[in-house]
Amino acid sequence: MSLVQLDNYGPWTVTPSPRRETDLQALQARLYATLADFVGAHDGYAFFDRFDNMIAVTDGMTVADHERFQEQIRNQFPVTVSIGVGVGETPTDALGAASQALQAEGSAQDAERTERLATAGEIGETTGSLTIAHFDVVDVTGEFTDRKAAGETSLAIQRATVSLASYLREEHEGIARFVGGDNIIALCPSLDEGAFEAAREHVKTTTGIDLQVGIGEGETPHEAGYRAKLALEECRETGRRVDLFGPRATIDQ
């Protein structure tokens, strides 16, 4: 996993005086879109996380690929990025390793620490199969979007995200992030169906929100994630709440 961190961004946003918020929102969003496109070209996955710290699943991307991304940002944006890359047995391990590698280079607000690329472990090798779980809220349109105030819906989904992310992190060293709409995507170790059912129940109990989840495995994040999406489509059609992608006829990816 890769942690992409904007160099000395906080100070930049207020120098020489605070910059217009909508300009910063647009800048951050486009910089994230650039990351999403870049890792997408390598069959990876990206999450906006905190925007000034973004995370990406970059199995198979080499050191040179990461440097190329840094070059593109430097040439197209008013800020630069440092990147920590880590490998690990679990998603939490990998992101922890990436974080530590980057922290060892200096502070995020050290003006001298720019465009570092810090790696922990062997980068650029795919490490076998990975698992992605794609969650959404059961009938979000009927239950929320079309009925409740936007502020209420949004808060409900944020609560479900925090509940799910905390649970998967503590129980399984997984990483879950909100990706828009009512969708939450989780990077997980290989888990059985019962583990996902338990996660669903945890979220239902703590927040009252009913999730469903499709699970896929694959050699790349895109492959695993695509299968998870197909499994989630199965949930929507069959009413099942947990669906593991199984053997199917030819898949057009």
Place this chain on the structure above:
Amino acid sequence: MSLVQLDNYGPWTVTPSPRRETDLQALQARLYATLADFVGAHDGYAFFDRFDNMIAVTDGMTVADHERFQEQIRNQFPVTVSIGVGVGETPTDALGAASQALQAEGSAQDAERTERLATAGEIGETTGSLTIAHFDVVDVTGEFTDRKAAGETSLAIQRATVSLASYLREEHEGIARFVGGDNIIALCPSLDEGAFEAAREHVKTTTGIDLQVGIGEGETPHEAGYRAKLALEECRETGRRVDLFGPRATIDQ
């Protein structure tokens, strides 16, 4: 306030088969950036909210301005947007009115409901002064970014956001949203310093996270928000935890 909703977006993302996640992430982010730029040109504020439902503070933007935004999206993106616009005594009122106006037009997943512009109240008039509060985490770089794993930091800030947003919504009919980094921006009715101190304490008690906040008032969201940023700079310099923008010498905005 305006609620910008992508028309029939969920079905589109899986038709004819699930679309690549990174492509969707980039699409959503750029569409949001377009909104931020558009309302920014009118001195407004924008929040990504759920990306398929975005919210904007659009005081002074006319019906024609909103239609122009719909036109731009139609001409530049593969999806269209409907918009609900509402006014109200409080941010929650205004967003509630916008939500209801849009819901009355039909379901977000009704393929026939496209490019609606539904208004509730008199649009295009500035309604006097508004208040923006700009929060961030005290010493987030030293306490979190440079020390903890990215996954942990991110979760902590999400928890703080949910805690603050829930509190402000319930106590003051305010709307708070994460805007990147460790920043949370809240639209509030006019409140005294004690109310913000109480909000800080609520977040500290429920999540352990120490926030500071700058508060600004102004005729436009940009003006109020800019003053809030200046006040937050005061917090960073003086160690105060709550700062209201007060009389100052000439401000270069």
Place this chain on the structure above:
Amino acid sequence: MSLVQLDNYGPWTVTPSPRRETDLQALQARLYATLADFVGAHDGYAFFDRFDNMIAVTDGMTVADHERFQEQIRNQFPVTVSIGVGVGETPTDALGAASQALQAEGSAQDAERTERLATAGEIGETTGSLTIAHFDVVDVTGEFTDRKAAGETSLAIQRATVSLASYLREEHEGIARFVGGDNIIALCPSLDEGAFEAAREHVKTTTGIDLQVGIGEGETPHEAGYRAKLALEECRETGRRVDLFGPRATIDQ
């Protein structure tokens, strides 16, 4: 008219060493798109011109609007822009005045000359009706795109553009620019149909390429240009080669 010039751009592209060409191409294109969106929000028109020098028709845009654009570029791009704004009896006059105003501020490659906004004349007032002529190549798809090599087609249209632009500049102080496909848009003083027929004949004689043209007048560039597009549609339907937008039933703009 406004001349938007990237500050000290040439040196930047080779500092500290030459930057990757595709990064520069993407940067320039997105910066131009940002300008097009910005002036489009004010019913203006924009041309990429040389990308490091772009031109825009900005009737009705104030000094504050231009400063806002400079602010947006500074906050979202790695380069800044200076702008010259000029008014004049003819398009050539206005662009000439804008150029001189900017040149008086210093050299485009003076590292000290950044973010200047130089005006010549009264800015922000619409100066009455303006004329836009929208040209394209008769049956370009059948004659060129579907039959000839892309390189040949492209060169033919470049030749037609240079021929038309030179002619309109010399004969009528108009400004014509290629805008993509087989389209050339010209800003003109008010001219009669015969003048456009003569321009067509000049291009036909010098390059062998057969153009048709729709002409519109209006209070804003968008209004004039939209009418020119409708007139060009008339050409396509009726076989006329020159069409002035005339009285028509309700127009949905």
Place this chain on the structure above:
Amino acid sequence: MSLVQLDNYGPWTVTPSPRRETDLQALQARLYATLADFVGAHDGYAFFDRFDNMIAVTDGMTVADHERFQEQIRNQFPVTVSIGVGVGETPTDALGAASQALQAEGSAQDAERTERLATAGEIGETTGSLTIAHFDVVDVTGEFTDRKAAGETSLAIQRATVSLASYLREEHEGIARFVGGDNIIALCPSLDEGAFEAAREHVKTTTGIDLQVGIGEGETPHEAGYRAKLALEECRETGRRVDLFGPRATIDQ
């Protein structure tokens, strides 16, 4: 080489009524930026050409890479693209083959012809060394930008581009395109210094404009183009008008 053609774009721009010109300008520019980024990630080169027909040097990009680009456009833009890919002894040959392959699939304005990928020859293999020549105008800032009206400068550079492109096409089956500022980039067969001197003289004689040129060879367009840029820097420093990249100390690309 690859010819990227927007499917049925002309009709789309006027359906159901003519779309706003600035929206189209921004759309085209961002779509081109997306292509530039995509081929840039593969060390290729891109030219905007006519925007609705763009050309790219895609040595080493596979059929799957091209399909991935089509997928990204489909998912992020309101239009789709078809692509012809051709190989050849010379740039003109290769682009001609790409054009013919695409034309054989149907008309650019056939609503049924969408997202075709037509190849002529073995795709995805690098075909050895290629040559890129990077031209610019001697002292363009001093002679033009800082002294003449923007309209005049722009026309002068367009004339030089047409003159150079026509010459290189006829004499050497090369392809030259304007890339912004005063820069023209040419794809050439391997030529000696005298051939470039003759091209310069042709442009000087026909248009009065004095060009200088750096020439690079390499395994990828980026490598060849980067060396051409370094050679052009030599011209700027030494006053030479033609410079071939030669043996140098370590190059940081």
